[in-house]
Amino acid sequence: MILECSQCGSRYEVPDSAIGPDGRTVRCANCKHSWFQSPPPLELTEPAPVTPSPVVAPEPAPEPAPLPRSLARAPEPVAAYDPFDEPAPAKRHGLRWTIAALVALVSVLLGAAALLYWKAPQVLTQLGLPIGGASTPLVFSDKNVALQARPDGSKLFIVSGKVLNPTASSQHVPDIRIRLVDAQGGEVYSWRITPSVRTLDPQASVEFNGAKVDVPSGAKNVQLSFVSELAG
Known part of the structure; x- marks a missing residue:
């Protein structure tokens, strides 16, 4: 039979x-x-009637004729090759896996860099990368303090102003601490104000109040x- x-x-x-009768790879x-x-x-053919015939010696089987060039292409000779052996294992594409891992x-x-910059500035400080804090170049401007009486008799202490970025680059805006001190400089009361923005463009400002x-x-x-x- 011919295999193609x-x-x-x-x-x-x-x-x-x-x-073989069952086929093979x-x-x-x-x-x-x-x-x-x-x-x-x-x-499947109709069996011919059996007729006695004289016993003769079988003739040698003719050698199979070679296929025409238009139907067969002679493969390159391979030393000790068995066409019915098990297929060779496929090669792994190492370069493709390496490129995928790098991507x-x-x-x-x-x-991770985007998360650290936009969502978790405190993580940067824990890693030793200072942002904001006491050494920030930001300054306060238009500061105002007022004490306002309320209808229920209580008094509302109001602090407002602006945070200004005088530099030529964007700056991180930390929380603002308001400290009330007595005549001797001792702290009487304090609280923190969270700014409305965390990044201030060059020469820009943002208002705050508490x-x-x-x-x-x-x-x-x-x-x-x-x-x-850095201190929390």
Whole structure:
């Protein structure tokens, strides 16, 4: 029977007994493609009547004629090749896996950098990267302090102003600490104000205000400062 490779079109002439009645896996000597070859179809013919015939010696079987060049392409000779052996294991594409791993690593690093910059500035300070804090170049402007009486008799202590970025680059805006001190400079009361924005463009400003009810009466002065994120 004739075997033809579905991948490269190479054709081979092999005896039917090599395939067997159940078929078997074969492999092309030219391109190494493997496939399952079914057995040759059985010929169902009407049996001829048996007539006695003289016993003669069998003639030698003729050698199979070579296939025409238009139907067969001779494969390159391969030393000690068995067309019915097991297919060779597929090679792993190491370069493709390496490139995919590098792309995934870069994506993770970019995502982590974005998270640290926009969502968790306190993590940067824990890693030793100072942002904001007492050393920030930001300054306060238009500071105003007022004490307002409320209808219920309580007093509302109001502090407002602006945070200005006088530099030529964007700056991180930390929390603002309001400290009320007595005549001797001792702290009487304090609280923190969270700014409405965390990043201030060059030469830009942002307003802030905070109010507390019934602050201690011993307060004489108000001090404004930026909270050091390194200290918490």
